[in-house]
Amino acid sequence: MKKTIRIPMPVRYLINFALLAVLLLTGNFLVNIVDRYYAKVLMLIGINIILAVSLNIATGYLGQLPLGHAGFMSVGAYTCSIFVIRASFLTNYIGEAATFWLGLLLAGIVSALFGVIIGIPALRLRGDYLAIITLGFGEIIRVILLNIDSLLGFEFTYGASGLKNIPKNTTFLNVFVLVALTCALVHTMMKSRHGRAVLSIRENEIAAEACGIKTTYYKTLAFSVSAFFAGIAGGLYAGYLGILNPNTFGFMKSIEILVMVVLGGMGSMLGSVISATVLTVLPEALRGFSDYRMVTYSLLLIIVMIFKPTGLMGAYDFSLSRLLEKGINVMGGKKPVKKGDGAK
Amino acid sequence: MNFPNHKGKMVPVPSTSIIPERDLGKIPVLEARHLGVDFGGLTAVDEFDITVGRTEIAGLIGPNGAGKTTVFNLLTKVYQPTRGTILLDTRDTAGMNTVQVSQAGIARTFQNIRLFKSLSVLDNVLIGLHNTMKYPLGSALLRLPSYWKQEKQAREKALELLSIFEMQDVADTPAGSLPYGAQRRLEIVRALGTSPKLLLLDEPAAGMNPSETYELMENILKIRDTFQIAIMLIEHDMNLVMGICEGIAVLNYGRIIAKGTAEEVRENPVVVEAYLGKKKEG
Ligand SMILES: Nc1ncnc2c1ncn2[C@@H]1O[C@H](COP(=O)(O)OP(=O)(O)OP(=O)(O)O)[C@@H](O)[C@H]1O
């Protein structure tokens, strides 16, 4: 056995932080020099990355098929917006930015609570009940948001006319920090006993239970973490658009996010990031040919599914440190450390 | 193939079973009484009685469809028994589910291998070690010292367990890409991760060649001796069963038709008949 070089943990973290800093600086630089339009696309990419990465927890890692991710997004969007509008007195004390951050946190928490409430009954059962229940949830939330005001005489969501004048607090910095946080937290969760428990359920539920893993608990955990980040993405989306309409968060929106995950490769965070980026940029780039937009979009999907049914990245996940290790070991004439990754 | 010096002298206990003499003073690890389950109209297991000694290697044999795997599924609560009681270390497991039974000390392997196929060999064992780690999700997210410490300990433990079968070098390969025999061994390692008192092996030698089976027998004995646990195994390979099992129960049509040592069972005409069919008289 040859000894291969492994980069020690603290250095790995330093490398990752360095990578983040470089990305942030480049991003910030870009946002300041490019057109406002491109800056908006950049933010939208970030929001979609959070949506795809969070849905990937429930589909790729847990192996379930939720069809109501947009529902959680809308819960987060409305929670955050209503909070920011109603809690305007707070801004006097802590400022607008901090209020928005609080609103985002609240959006995540409320959305995660919905995740728990839906997850417990749906996930206790083996099988595809979750698909049906989340499908129902997405529609019910939409209908509630449309009608709750006229029904109860509130002035909360403003129904179909839309919630307007939401402070446009979403900035590139907000989005970037949250994308980085989401990816980092999801990564650290998955590389822990909790994450392994989630994966074991996807792989074989009976064996997981025989190993002493409380499957209902971990399913609900994964599902509500997924909802948490969807809620945050919703909050960002609201602060980005400045106006909310319940119909934005319909079934098609859920499918759109699901497509990002499937195209990127179930269980691959890098895949979710790449395909969220591509599928945000592509429709924008194809605006000129609006007649062919959906055709191109569908063709792309069909082609990927024919030639790479596991998605672009399969289950592969990227690690800069691992890449460096490979480089170092190859240069030193040593065989790289073989890891259990790669397409299957 | 025989390991006679590893077998204890068997003595009868009041509950119609036999256990090794060395386990006599100790509380039996498992006592099943009148255990039974019906699937609709079909009685798959009935009146199943067994006592397993603290460090015994017990065998459960019988023709195909006799109900052996079903007994394991009852003991681990994959199926809830229709009748009877299971005492694990004197603790009644009535009302417990699979997870609770696992935490109470029964681990198992599966006849149809159930590995976490696309995860690495190491991760499979680490999942077995799940409950030996206690750090909360927050520690994992923030990578607090408790995370590093417990993960490091678990990793070392996992590699140590893998070394029983000299599998530490394949720790990073996906479990599903291992050869068949290695997958069966990995299931045993993963089960050991839960620190069981009783290890249930469902056809551990299935698909293995004679030399692999011989090694497996040595390893089963080694596991029993190092961990001082009881092992109950289902197996069609009679060399293995007769070679290492101390008390053997024979199941046919869901009922125990004979119990005894290897020698007693082998000579028992009822058992021979169950396996080979009734001899024509005259
Ligand atoms: N969930 C179930 N529902 C209905 N019948 C079942 C179920 N599980 C097992 N059985 C039946 O119970 C009987 C015993 O099956 P079991 O799998 O326990 O046999 P076995 O002794 O393990 O056989 P083999 O040696 O082939 O593994 C069979 O007739 C089987 O069809």
Ligand SMILES: [Mg+2]
């Ligand atoms: Mg069987």
